[in-house]
Amino acid sequence: MIEIQNLSKKFNNNLVLDGLSLDVATGQTCVIIGRSGCGKSVLLKTIVGLLKPDAGRVLVEGKEVGKLQELELVALRSKISMVFQGGALFDSMDVTENVGFSLLEHTHLNRKEILGRVEESLSLVGLGGIGNLMPSELSGGMKKRVALARAICIRPEIILYDEPTTGVDPITGDSINELIRSLHDKLQVTSVVVTHDMKSAYHIADKIAMMYKGKIILEGAPDEIQKTQDPVVHQFINGLSKGPITEIVDTFK
Amino acid sequence: MFNLFFMDLGRKVLSFMYFLGGLASLTGQTAYQTFKPPYKYDHIIEQSKKAGYDSLPIVSVVALFIGFIFALQFGYFMQRIGSEMYIASLVALAIVRELGPVITALIVAGRVGAANTAELGSMQVTEQIDALETLATNPVKYLVVPRFVALGFMLPLLTLYANLVGIAGSYLICVFKLGITSSMYRNMTFSALLHKDLFTGLFKAWIFGMVIALVSCYEGFNVEGGAVGVGRATTRSVVFSFLMILAADCIITALFYFIFP
Numbered sequence: 001m002i003e004i005q006n007l008s009k010k011f012n013n014n015l016v017l018d019g020l021s022l023d024v025a026t027g028q029t030c031v032i033i034g035r036s037g038c039g040k041s042v043l044l045k046t047i048v049g050l051l052k053p054d055a056g057r058v059l060v061e062g063k064e065v066g067k068l069q070e071l072e073l074v075a076l077r078s079k080i081s082m083v084f085q086g087g088a089l090f091d092s093m094d095v096t097e098n099v100g101f102s103l104l105e106h107t108h109l110n111r112k113e114i115l116g117r118v119e120e121s122l123s124l125v126g127l128g129g130i131g132n133l134m135p136s137e138l139s140g141g142m143k144k145r146v147a148l149a150r151a152i153c154i155r156p157e158i159i160l161y162d163e164p165t166t167g168v169d170p171i172t173g174d175s176i177n178e179l180i181r182s183l184h185d186k187l188q189v190t191s192v193v194v195t196h197d198m199k200s201a202y203h204i205a206d207k208i209a210m211m212y213k214g215k216i217i218l219e220g221a222p223d224e225i226q227k228t229q230d231p232v233v234h235q236f237i238n239g240l241s242k243g244p245i246t247e248i249v250d251t252f253k
Numbered sequence: 254m255f256n257l258f259f260m261d262l263g264r265k266v267l268s269f270m271y272f273l274g275g276l277a278s279l280t281g282q283t284a285y286q287t288f289k290p291p292y293k294y295d296h297i298i299e300q301s302k303k304a305g306y307d308s309l310p311i312v313s314v315v316a317l318f319i320g321f322i323f324a325l326q327f328g329y330f331m332q333r334i335g336s337e338m339y340i341a342s343l344v345a346l347a348i349v350r351e352l353g354p355v356i357t358a359l360i361v362a363g364r365v366g367a368a369n370t371a372e373l374g375s376m377q378v379t380e381q382i383d384a385l386e387t388l389a390t391n392p393v394k395y396l397v398v399p400r401f402v403a404l405g406f407m408l409p410l411l412t413l414y415a416n417l418v419g420i421a422g423s424y425l426i427c428v429f430k431l432g433i434t435s436s437m438y439r440n441m442t443f444s445a446l447l448h449k450d451l452f453t454g455l456f457k458a459w460i461f462g463m464v465i466a467l468v469s470c471y472e473g474f475n476v477e478g479g480a481v482g483v484g485r486a487t488t489r490s491v492v493f494s495f496l497m498i499l500a501a502d503c504i505i506t507a508l509f510y511f512i513f514p
Contacts, residue, residue, distance in 0.1 A: 050383050070391075077389040088384035091375070102388045150388075 001026050002047060002158065002190065007056035008214075009042055016042050018214030019056065024207075027188040029180065031201040033236065034211035035245065040194040041085065043211070044160045047192065048082050049073055060158070078106060081151035082160040087143035089135040095122070095146055096131035102154045121149040126175060141168035148176065152183065159183065161193040165200045173200060180204045198237055202226070210236065212245070272471075272493070279393070279471050283401050286394040296399035304365045304400075305407035309414070311360055316415040319352055320344065320422020328431045337431055341438045342445030344423040349446060353416040354408075354454045355502055358461035361408060362494035366469035369400055370490035373473025374483040382474065392474070401466040408462030409455040416454070453509050460505065461498050468494045 002024040009017040016039035024030040032040050045051045047058050049065045058065045060076060068076060089098050100118040103109055109117070115131075122128050125145040135143060144164060151159055161180065165173035177200050183189045184204070195201055201208055202222045209219035210233045218225070218233050228234060235243030327340045373396060376382050385392050420442060427433040472490035476482045 045383065048387050050386055074389045077387055080387070082384070082387040084380045084384055086379055088380040090381055090384070091379075101390075105388070105390055 031205035081156040087147040300403035316418035320419040324423035324426035341441035369469035374476035404462035412458035
């Protein structure tokens with residue numbers, strides 16, 4: 001379970017998270033939606049301990065992430081995976097080394113077992129047999145799927161996805177959605193997905209949370225979100241250019 | 254006008270203090286992680302090859318030219334006072350105590366330090382360093398320690414090599430152009446050099462190697478703003494490395510001069 005309580009984070013004078021609270025139950029897929037630059041990626045990085053909050057706390061399995069010692073943080077991160085927006089594959093390593101990185105660094109598995117796990121993870125994302133390629137030889141969509149393979153290779157309990165379907169073709173996007181859904185159904189993985197892609201959000205989410213001005217302003221099941229009368233959420237999910245989100249911009253025109 | 258000048262000056266001083274603070278923090282973390290197992294021998298060997306073996310051609314050429322130039326410059330004056338025989342001693346002392354370590358360090362800062370910053374900076378802007386952390390791997394342990402150990406180890410070896418090549422360059426000029434006999438040159442070189450001179454030079458090189466590794470990695474880790482930021486950080490890395498190498502050289506030279514005269 002992930003519990004986020006009154007989280008605040010400021011960069012210079014820009015308050016990105018402003019007392020944000022959200023709970024994600026074990027095995028649940030929570031999709032966080034919101035405009036670009038509203039702090040969704042900052043929230044993910046705070047959950048995994050890459051950023052320290054200015055106020056508030058994040059509890060993962062009851063442990064406060066910001067107060068963990070180095071070894072406790074390492075133990076926690078062996079249960080959490082994160083899929084970065086651009087893939088964040090290591091340029092100097094081939095696909096096999098990228099996907100098997102954690103197993104190679106933190107387990108005592110032999111080379112044959114690691115190669116088996118790597119190939120299994122690559123097959124799950126539909127990319128079997130590309131282990132010898134370097135990241136520079138992959139397309140944007142393939143990089144995302146390799147990043148996903150790297151995330152699932154350690155068989156994590158929690159996966160954080162930063163815009164997993166952005167910049168990929170619709171078919172690849174749908175296959176990534178199916179994969180997230182199947183990880184949820186088969187392995188009961190807890191997932192937090194940040195996305196702008198509403199089709200993806202409705203497909204994979206158990207719960208959707210709308211982030212606006214550093215807070216979660218509405219959360220609920222996908223059908224509740226679709227039926228909401230909240231003008232901010234309504235404008236965002238329907239992709240309308242006019243509405244409360246953009247009225248400040250309109251005032252200055 | 255004056256206000257703007259002082260504000261700008263204040264900002265630069267604060268920025269430099271921030272840099273020193275960050276560098277001190279990275280030094281502490283690196284020292285701790287260097288002695289903490291597991292040890293990444295394969296990474297250290299890979300970085301040693303990049304920093305040491307791959308620098309041999311440029312170090313050879315520069316050291317040879319330095320040897321030529323110093324022999325000719327000293328020769329110009331020594332011939333006027335009829336003391337050509339001392340050229341070998343002067344060149345040996347200048348190269349072993351000062352020029353060998355400093356020139357080698359400046360070459361390595363420009364070649365290896367800049368490459369370190371560009372590589373780590375690109376990793377930073379593409380979130381690869383964040384990815385390392387989420388994969389439960391300490392970036393200082395994984396990226397900085399191998400470079401720190403490799404440069405600390407390879408720079409004294411490169412300096413030793415540069416010393417030999419520089420003295421050989423000076424030997425060629427003195428023997429074939431200035432009319433000094435080969436045996437005289439060798440005698441004057443070895444009689445002038447003490448163990449202390451060699452140790453001073455190699456000690457400096459060890460310090461310079463660690464300075465280059467820390468400054469280049471610090472700048473790489475702190476890149477902001479994409480490709481432009483990587484370029485800016487690489488420039489800063491080379492400039493700060495040069496400054497810190499010369500500052501450290503000044504301090505170490507003074508230290509040895511006054512404490513071990």
